[in-house]
Amino acid sequence: MRDKGLDYFENSRRAVDIQRSYAEENPNNFRGYGPLSWGVSASDGPGPATKTVDNVDRAFWMYVARGVPDGPDDGTLSPGAVAASVPFAPELVMTRFASWFARIPNCAANTACAPA
Secondary structure (H helix, E strand, C coil): HHHHHHCCHHHHHHHHHHHHHHHHCCCCCCCEECCCCCCEEEECCCEEEEEECCCCEECCCCCCCCCCCCCCCCCCHHHHHHHCCCCCCCCHHHHHHHHHHHHHCHHHCCCHHHHH
């Protein structure tokens, strides 16, 4: 990493930006992804299940090490992944949480909430 002029902090900051950019591009057309709605990480998900969402059959997993840009990604966003990014990109994290809580007022009390 140092050979490329990076340290842990800068590498982590870039990873946060990749997360945000991936969600904005939304290559799988997941509902809720966008520049203010990101956070793919190893976490519990709504599966195992296959459900039809917006006329598309989607596979959902339980706990899996989700990741971007090369996956796996089942559309599950993790608030914990965003919170852990505060030291590296506080401006992105605080904007993201403000947007999420504004759209989902009871999200703070619900461990299984997701943007609509």
